[in-house]
Amino acid sequence: MSSPDPLTRAAERLAQADGLVIAAGAGMGVDSGLPDFRGNEGFWKAYPALGRAGLDFYEAASPATFERDPRLAWGFYGHRLQLYRDTVPHAGFAILQHWADQMPQGGFVFTSNVDGQFQKAGFDAQRIAEVHGSIHHLQCLRPCSDAIWPAEGFAPVVDTEACRLRNDPPRCPHCGGLARPNILMFDDGGWIAHRQAAQRQRLQDWLARVEKPLVIEMGAGTAVATVRHFSHRMVQSGGGRLIRINPTEATVPSARDVGLASGALAALRAIARQGGGPGCPPAPALQGD
Numbered sequence: 001m002s003s004p005d006p007l008t009r010a011a012e013r014l015a016q017a018d019g020l021v022i023a024a025g026a027g028m029g030v031d032s033g034l035p036d037f038r039g040n041e042g043f044w045k046a047y048p049a050l051g052r053a054g055l056d057f058y059e060a061a062s063p064a065t066f067e068r069d070p071r072l073a074w075g076f077y078g079h080r081l082q083l084y085r086d087t088v089p090h091a092g093f094a095i096l097q098h099w100a101d102q103m104p105q106g107g108f109v110f111t112s113n114v115d116g117q118f119q120k121a122g123f124d125a126q127r128i129a130e131v132h133g134s135i136h137h138l139q140c141l142r143p144c145s146d147a148i149w150p151a152e153g154f155a156p157v158v159d160t161e162a163c164r165l166r167n168d169p170p171r172c173p174h175c176g177g178l179a180r181p182n183i184l185m186f187d188d189g190g191w192i193a194h195r196q197a198a199q200r201q202r203l204q205d206w207l208a209r210v211e212k213p214l215v216i217e218m219g220a221g222t223a224v225a226t227v228r229h230f231s232h233r234m235v236q237s238g239g240g241r242l243i244r245i246n247p248t249e250a251t252v253p254s255a256r257d258v259g260l261a262s263g264a265l266a267a268l269r270a271i272a273r274q275g276g277g278p279g280c281p282p283a284p285a286l287q288g289d
Helices: 006-016 026-032 039-046 048-052 063-068 070-086 092-102 194-207 226-237 264-274
Strands: 019-024 107-111 128-130 133-140 179-183 213-218 241-245 258-260
Touching (some): 006 241, 006 264, 039 048, 063 070, 070 179, 107 194, 107 226, 213 226
């Protein structure tokens, strides 16, 4: 019989899986000190200049803002780019990597985050699917071609009080026009998606080899439900089990799954202390499960 304690059940799920699917939304970065832009108040607290201008996240994260006011758009994205470059991933990333490394089929990351924190934490870039793209890659705003290139050569200098770029914005190496992050924005008909499509194909190829996948979903809410929809598809059509970690929206689709009303780092540490996962004594078989 499965234990009624959710942490024990989470540990059992880890011990039985042969592949770990790490599904992460914006809340994954909160324990590293990153903002999750939950509602206008949270967004404007992080970017008060945009609040004073009455510009919400949906407007700031739009190609139209790059066209209308490039220095404002790059003030927002340039600040985020430098913030993500400076941020140290929290210890929960290492816990997940440890669990994935010990599973027969390893692990794969599916994330709506554009921050590159999984790569920075040491995860294999070939096993990360960034469904909304990456701020660490650029493309032409127009776009003049389907080229995508690294943002490493761009060092933004931002006036944080005004949220405006002070130095020259990056340019497309092919046409000389304005470059933008290779991120799926709101009302975005110009996003170049072939990098993300290749990542999704690698994910599907990996899933085809996994017989008992476990999805650990963290910080993925219902406002932008891309990660949640993926998790539910995994459970419904892929035969997977789900551990959902979310401080306010931890309800799970079925009794077979586990919901933990917590932040990511605290929950991962609690499961680890419980003795779950590969490398620990195997959990008992779950009857009728």
